[in-house]
Amino acid sequence: MKYSIALGVTALSLALATGSVMGAKPKPKAPAKAAAGNVKNGAAVFAKRFPVECKACHKFKNQGSTALGTDLTHAGKKMNAAKLKAVMQNPKKFNPKSIMPPVKWSDKELTDVAAFLATQK
Ligand code: HEC
Numbered sequence: 802m803k804y805s806i807a808l809g810v811t812a813l814s815l816a817l818a819t820g821s822v823m824g825a826k827p828k829p830k831a832p833a834k835a836a837a838g839n840v841k842n843g844a845a846v847f848a849k850r851f852p853v854e855c856k857a858c859h860k861f862k863n864q865g866s867t868a869l870g871t872d873l874t875h876a877g878k879k880m881n882a883a884k885l886k887a888v889m890q891n892p893k894k895f896n897p898k899s900i901m902p903p904v905k906w907s908d909k910e911l912t913d914v915a916a917f918l919a920t921q922k
Contacts, residue, residue: 837882837912837916838882838912838913838914838915838916838917838919839912839913839916840913840916840917840920841917842909842913843910843912843913843914843915843916843917843918844917846906846910846913846914846917847861847914847917847918850906850914851864851865852864852865854904855870855873857869858870858900858901859871859872859873860872860873860874861873861874862874869900870900870901873918873921874921875921875922876918876919876921877918877919877920877921877922878921878922880919881919882912882915882916882918882919883915885914885915885918885919886911886912886914886915889903889904889906889911889914889915890903890904890911891903
């Protein structure tokens with residue numbers, strides 16, 4: 802009995818500390834990792850979005866073509882994650898004549914996809 806009360810109190814104070822009781826968004830589990838990008842999530846986001854939003858211009862492995870854009874199969878050989886993200890956010894910053902529209906995903910999606918593409922060497 803004593804034990805379960807102690808547990809309950811601990812759980813409650815933990816919940817208060819993390820703000821979940823107040824309906825706040827849960828904090829990311831590993832901020833350091835999130836900043837560097839989650840490669841696994843990036844791969845999933847890319848797999849879902851590439852065929853819809855990017856394939857008309859880009860090639861990736863056996864999908865799409867380079868008719869209007871580039872081959873992203875080995876994107877990690879060309880650029881690091883930070884540069885890949887920067888290009889996706891604002892292609893015109895690097896090529897004023899770029900025909901690529903800025904990729905309007907969440908910052909996390911961009912970071913994760915950039916991290917994934919950076920592993921594609
Ligand atoms: C209208 C055509 C077009 C679309 C759509 C497009 N891109 Fe691009 N993208 C380009 C072109 C062209 C380049 C080459 C650099 C430049 O001219 O901006 C490029 C460059 C890039 C680069 C930098 C690496 C490289 O090979 O130069 C990345 C990363 C990239 N695109 C990702 C994406 C993603 C992800 C999508 C889909 C959300 C997308 N692009 C949609 C045309 C496009």
